[in-house]
Each structure stands twice: as C-alpha cells, then as structure tokens.
Amino acid sequence: MAWGLIREMGHVSIQTNDVEGSIFDATQLLGLRVTERTANEVYLAANSVHHELVYVESEVNGIQSIGLIAQNGDALREIRRRVESENFKFVSHTAVSAGVQDGFSFIGPEGWIFEIYTGMQKSDPGLQGFGPDRYGHINFHPRDPRSMMEFLRRIFDFRLSDVIGDDYAYFMRCNPDHHGIALIAGGGTFHHHAWQVQSIADLAKLGDRLGRAGRELIWGPVRHGAGHNIAAYYVETSGAVVELYTDLEQIYDDEREPVIWAEDENWWNMWSNRRTDDFRTFGIRSVTELKTFH
Template identity: 35%
Template sequence: MIAGLAHVGLRVVDLGEASARWCAQFGLHEVGRADGRATLACDDEPCAIELLDAAGQEPGHDHTTWRLRTGVSLEDAAARLAGAGVETRREKDAIWCEDPEGQRLKLIPARTGLTGWTSFARAPSGAPLGHPRRLGHVNFLTGRLEEQIAFHTEVLGFALTDHLGEDAAWLRVGGLHHELAFVRPRAGQEPRLHHLALDVVDVGQMRMTMDHLGRHGRWLSWGPTRHGVGGNIASYVRITEEPLHVELYCDMELIEADHRPRVWPDDRFSSNTWGPLPPRSYFRFDAAAIASERDSLETRGVPLPDPSEPARP
C-alpha cells in the first residue's frame, strides 16, 4: 500500500528561525510557507521536512507522512485501515491515523507530475549546491516492537528486512534496505522519533556536510560508522532545538526480490563494522545526556548521569 516516505513533520518554536537554520545547515530549501507551516525540500520533491508552529506545544516530532502506491486511492487506504480496526480522519488530500503507540501518520496520494527521468536528468530545482539527495528513512524508539512490526507489515504493507536480536527491526517498501526502523528504548525512555535520515550520496559529500555543520556548532552523537545491518555509512548529528538526531548516510544495501528477513546478533559488528558502539547519550534526549555528549564526557571516563540528575553547566 505504501510507496515511500514523503516527509517528516516537526513542531518548532520559531518558524522563521527554524526554516532558516535547517536550510543553512543541511542544504535544504524552502518551497512554501502558509498557515503556520514551512515546507522544506532536498531537491525537486514537494516536501522532505514540514515545519509547524508549535503554538505552545513542545517542539519535536509531529507526524510522518507516507505516499501511497500508484493505483491505491485514499478511499482504498481508509477501507484497509478501517478493516484493521484503525481509526482514521480524512482531509481533502490525506488520511490521518496513529500507530500502536500514538505516533501520528499521514497518508497522501501517489506523487504525480514528474517525468520518468532520474533527478539528474530533470530540470534544475531551487536546491543549493551540495544538497542532500533525499529524505531516506525514519527510526523510532518503541516499547511495543512486535505490535509495530505487525501494524506496519499487515496493515500498511511494509516488508520486514532484518531483526537485530530481539530489540530492533528494519522495514522497507521498495528495494532499499529500509525506510523505517524501530529500536527498543532503554529503561525509562518514552517511545519517540529517534532520527530522520538524509541521503548524502557518498562519503565525500558527507565529509563536506560535517565540516559545514561543525562550523555551525553541531557535533556528531555517533559516527562515522559502517552499519552491519543495512550496510550504510552513517554519521549522526545531534539536534537540540527539535530534539532528535539527523543521520547523514550513503551506500545502503539493496535488497533482492527473494530476500528473507535475517536475525543479526546484537553485537558491536552488527551495529558498526568499523568500531565502537554509540555512547549511551545517543539514545537519550535529556539535558544531562546532551551536556555529556557535547563535551565527550563518556569517552573521557565520566559516567553518563542518571536522567534525574541535573546537567553539568
């Protein structure tokens, strides 16, 4: 039923500041603004990240939007969801629903209006030089892994690609290793969006992007890594304003038509064939974890404090 990932919606405190920041730091460009929303794109797609005025709510993840396959109408999608007992809300050009943990999902019609040519052969967009190729996937922390797998495979039509032990799963809708992943959170953590991922084509562009982000005061929460699961080279950037990570990645595994889900051992090699596992701060979004990560305290032998402890100044 699902063709691909359309965009991620993020609530922001200051719409103008957030749009300028995401564009300046990650090479996105604003393609529209109205009704308290700013639409940002990587290339010539309608939207990759939608910024919404938080209007007093906490900044952060608001929703994830998925495109339906060609030939699947909104009515078809609504009927399938209703048949599975999922409540929906219809808008003119979208259907809203929630996953088993209340994360908001938006389903939109198949994309039209593009030629069949690759992006390199189409007319130029307003994207700056060095822009990301596309929004590639999203990863969530979940306390209900089996239910999330069942919902996304049985109701939305994703295919299961891989497990990491009993604590993580990767799902796909096409030939790439994944568009969606779920990881069990550590004790005391709430289900949430952990990261969105931008395809940066190759390690050369990744280096340039990280150099650029470093000059903007950003730091890596983990990476560069070569994931065993998925095969992608990845670097994770901490975003403090809309609490999440941005993964810069390239070289993801391509999945063959007769692929069978694998169960990877939950070890260092499955997560990073090049080196260490992530610091514990990588899985947290509290002030103490961010302060520890900012100053590399874990690697300097300073234990990560309990979430209830105050952050160091």
C-alpha cells in the same frame, strides 16, 4: 520499484518551538530549500517534490506526522479499508499537507500519526550549492517494537530486511531501500530522520558546516552492519536527530529472507564496536502523547 501499497517514504512533520532555528538547520546545515510557507507551517525539500520535511510552529517540540506515499488511488483506498477494519482513529479523512492531491491521516499504535497520500506536486530544485539527494528513512523507538512491526506489515505491506535480537529491533522496507522505517525498542520516542547523499565526502562537509556553526556530530561517520550505510548524525533545534547517509544496501529480491543479528552482535558499526553512550537518549515524542495535537 515498490511491490506493495506504499511506493516510498513521504515526509516527516515536526512541531518546533523555534521555527526560525529549525529553518536555519534545515537550509544552512542540511541543505534543503523552502518550497512553501503558510501562517504556521514551513515546507522543505531536497528532491524535486513539494515537501519531504515540514516544520509546524508550536509551543512544544514533537512529531506531528509521518507521511507515506501510496502506490496509487487503489492502494490508498485499500490502506483506508485496512485502517477502518482495525478501528484506528482518523485524524482527517482528507489530505492534511499542502501540495498533495488525495489522502487521509490516522493515529496508529503508540499514538504515532500516519498521513497517507498520493499526487504530490513537483517542485524545481534549481541549482543548489549543497544538500542531500532525498529524504530516505526514519528511526524511532517504540515501547513494543514487535507490535509496531506487525502493524507496518499488516496495514502497509512493509517487509523485514533485518531483525535484531529477540524483539529488540526491526529494519523494514517498502521498496529496494534496505529500510524506510527502523524500529528499536525504547521509550516511545522518534529518534532520527535520514537523508541520502552522494558520498562519504558529503558527511565530512556536514561536519565542517556544523563546526563553523558551533555545533557537532553526535556520532559518525560509521559503517552500519544492518543496512551497510555509512552515516553521521547531529541534533537539530527541535531535539530530533538528523542522519546523513550514503551507500545504503538495495534489496531487489522481494522474497529475500531477513538477516538475523544477535542483540549484542555488532550490527551498529562495522568499523568499531563503540557507540556514544548518549546516542539513543536523543529524540522527541509524538504530539498525541504530549497532548498538544495540532
């Protein structure tokens, strides 16, 4: 169970200039279901909740918000107090997403919008043929990963699981999952959203679906060193990367010291030291940086 102010990762909201293409990817490749559709938003989920992924119709592709679920109302109020004390700019003082009871959103470091909430509605997943168990984590590439790491610890009580190099990368958790947010030094882009599946066989089936659709995996399956998960990746219509993973390390010792890796140590793939040259070049920016905030 979670120990701090955040219980679990909530959702990723993505602006897309091809909403139908994004829905195809999420339903036919990833295996999510549409739970609600409004004039310009589409809510999707794998788990028995209202949403874990949101697509917003737009002229440009970009990350609209990163959703985090607070432990309870007291935790939500404490996060709001911390946000106010550091003078972060509020986007909304009330919940923005459909299907949640209470919440607010604000602009954090480097222009990333965080939506914090409680009380998400349940949604019956029905009898699906394939798809992940749940949304698990995100990976993005801040220009200043140390500053972002300290922000996540200070405002939300995230803890460090692994540290890579000298301020190069940080893997951070809010519950027993090895990481809910991974930070790797870069150019200020969001790299991927990740979804838990039952076994490595599900990664092979993803490859089959991609092949039939004329698409491809951009990396994997691989066995990561940091997190130990087996993972495979593809690029969705918006330009963001999607990861399917299984066998992620679970950390039940709340006081476990972070694992330290050298930057050039093979923390990325325990089966090989090779990485695709363009893997980290994929990704999309925050809508605040694109100056098209919805």
